[in-house]
Every structure is written in structure tokens, then in C-alpha cells.
Amino acid sequence: MSRRRTPTTADCRRALWLLGAQPPLDHADVLKAWRGRVARAHPDRHVGDERREQAAATLTRALNEARETLDWWIDQDLDWPPPGRGGVREVRFDEPEPWPEREPEETVAPVCPVTGLRRGDRxxxxxxxxxxxxxEETEVDQRDRSVWVRLVGEPQAARSDRVRLAAFSCPACGACAGPAVDEPTIRPCPDCLVDLRRLEQRPAEADRIRRAIEARARAGESTAESIGDGRLVDRARERRRWARRLGPAGPEDLQAALLSAFSSAWERWGERPAPAG
Ligand SMILES: [Zn+2]
Structure with a gap:
């Protein structure tokens, strides 16, 4: 993820406006304002309406960026910009503005770019x-670039190719893994994380990615059946139908729908605290 340019006073004012916040603020105020906005803008509230879902995902990313700008502003101890004409306006959430697409941001533990794992994963x-x-964490052996996964309570790290996510379900593609537990982790699978990065760089791959999602959903359905979790079966089935329905979509609509699904999965995951560690 690339670092953006240094925020300007105009960026700060826009961030305040987006979050509906009045300076002076501290980090806790920013977090509170951001949470309130994100809850209202969340793409899941617009499921079923692809266009609004996409717009909501875009808005959520803009809110994440606004939060980052204000946190940076506080850290730099800069003066708050004077209020603009008419003070702070209320942001309308029923018709999100078409902000340019931006990369989603990690809001909790960093994700290992090689394995897609992060602290707390089962x-x-x-x-x-x-x-x-x-x-617990992943680390790279500088001698041969192999990736190792440290596990809570285990004396020895495991090589990453021997480690696989467990007790989870991917909200984007329906992939899942046992064992059956009361609360499986809802998180994007490593394949979807890779596909998201690819899709942002190479829109022409959208159709291949759609087919890969449909295949993962089919596999997820049979995995969920074998572990006997009806909720995971339903999720995988719904994802398979969704991926198939996108089959006839044009390249731009397809890319937008896939990006929206990935972003939504990523953002929901980001909000969730790690289960342990
Ligand atoms: Zn997935």
C-alpha cells in the first residue's frame, strides 16, 4: 500500500466535513466520529443494489482516509483550520458522492503479504x-526467503506452506475451513486478498477472477457440507450464485462488482478485533 502525500489544510477541512467532526479533536474523538460514519455507510447496508453497494464501499474508503488524515494532523500538533462558511455541513449518505477509487486500508493487525495471515488468525x-x-506473527528467514509462522504456545515456528486457515469463512468467495465452531472467523481468504491486488492492477483479469471465485464457492459449499455447518453452506451457495449471475456482466461492471465485494469483505474484517493473542 502506497503512502499518500502529506495532508494539506484543505484535506484536513474535508476530513472534518466527511466525519462530521468539530475541532479540537483527539484520537478518541476521531475514532468515535469514524465509527459512527462507517456504521451508516457500510456496504453491507446496501446489499442487493450493486451500484449503491459500490458507492458505499467507495465512501467507506474515503472515511478511512479522513480518519488517517485527522490522526496525522493530531500527531503533528498542527493548528485546526478555521471553520468554513456555514460551519460543518451534514454529509448525506443516501447518495454517496463518486469519490475516486482508493486502496482499502488495514485498520487492525498488519497482514502478512506472503501468507495473508495476521496475528490472531486460527x-x-x-x-x-x-x-x-x-x-502470533509471521517472519521471513533472510537466508532463503522462506516464511515462518509463529504460533501461540508452540515452541517452534511452522513453515508457512504447512499452515492453513481454520474455522473461517470468506465473505467474498464462500471458501471456508473446519472445524465447526460457534463463531467462525469471517475474513477474506488468502486467494481473495491476492485477487483484490491483481484486480486493482489489471482490470482485464476480472473475468478470470470471477471464474476463480465461482470455483472457490463451489469448493466452499462442499467443505461446509462436510463439516456440517449450515450457515457456511448457505454463504458459499449464495456466493456461487452471485458469481454466476455476474457472468454476463460487461468488463467495467464486473470489475466494479468484484472490487466492491472484496472491499466490503476487507473492511468488515478490518473492523473486527483479532480473536486472541
Ligand atoms: Zn475468498
Whole structure:
């Protein structure tokens, strides 16, 4: 994720306006304002209406950026810009403005770019039928660039190719893994994280990615059936139908729909605290 340019006074004023916040603010005030806005703008509130869903996802990213700008402003101890004419306007959420697409941001623990894992994830080791373990961190061995996963309470790190997510369901593609638990982790699967990055760089891959999602949803459906979790079966089935319905869509609509689904999955995940660690 690239770092953006240094915020200007205009950026700060826009961020205040977006979050509906009145200076002076501290970090806790920013977080509170951001939470309130994000809850109202969340793409999940517009499920079923692709255009509004996409606009809401775009708005959520703008809110994330506004929060980052204000946090930076506070850290720099800069003077707050004087209020503009008419003070702070109310933001309308029923018709989000078409802000330019921006990268989603990580709001909780950083995600390992190689494995897609982050601290707190539940995993199992090959052959993936043993106890569920919790990720502490991942690290790269500089000698051979191999990636190792440290696990809570385990003396030895495991090589990343022996580690797989467990007890989770991907809201974008319906991929999932056992064992059956009361609260499976809802998070984008590593394949969807890779596909999101690819899609942002190469829109022409949208159709290939759509087909890959449909295949993962089909596999997720049979995995969910084998672990006996009806909610995960329903999610995977719904995702498979969604991916199939997108089949005839034109390239631009397809890319927008996929980006929206990925962004929504990412943002929901970002809001969720890590389960342990
Ligand atoms: Zn997925």
C-alpha cells in the first residue's frame, strides 16, 4: 500500500466535513466520529443494489482516509483550520458522492503479504485435521526467503506452506475451513486478498477472477457440507450464485462488482478485533 502525500489544510477541512467532526479533536474523538460514519455507510447496508453497494464501499474508503488524515494532523500538533462558511455541513449518505477509487486500508493487525495471515488468525498444520492453533506473527528467514509462522504456545515456528486457515469463512468467495465452531472467523481468504491486488492492477483479469471465485464457492459449499455447518453452506451457495449471475456482466461492471465485494469483505474484517493473542 502506497503512502499518500502529506495532508494539506484543505484535506484536513474535508476530513472534518466527511466525519462530521468539530475541532479540537483527539484520537478518541476521531475514532468515535469514524465509527459512527462507517456504521451508516457500510456496504453491507446496501446489499442487493450493486451500484449503491459500490458507492458505499467507495465512501467507506474515503472515511478511512479522513480518519488517517485527522490522526496525522493530531500527531503533528498542527493548528485546526478555521471553520468554513456555514460551519460543518451534514454529509448525506443516501447518495454517496463518486469519490475516486482508493486502496482499502488495514485498520487492525498488519497482514502478512506472503501468507495473508495476521496475528490472531486460527490455523491448522498439515495435514490440517489436528488442533486449532492461533497465529502470533509471521517472519521471513533472510537466508532463503522462506516464511515462518509463529504460533501461540508452540515452541517452534511452522513453515508457512504447512499452515492453513481454520474455522473461517470468506465473505467474498464462500471458501471456508473446519472445524465447526460457534463463531467462525469471517475474513477474506488468502486467494481473495491476492485477487483484490491483481484486480486493482489489471482490470482485464476480472473475468478470470470471477471464474476463480465461482470455483472457490463451489469448493466452499462442499467443505461446509462436510463439516456440517449450515450457515457456511448457505454463504458459499449464495456466493456461487452471485458469481454466476455476474457472468454476463460487461468488463467495467464486473470489475466494479468484484472490487466492491472484496472491499466490503476487507473492511468488515478490518473492523473486527483479532480473536486472541
Ligand atoms: Zn475468498
Amino acid at each position: 490455523v491448522r498444520l498439515r495435514p490440517y485435521d489436528g488442533d486449532v492453533l492461533v497465529v
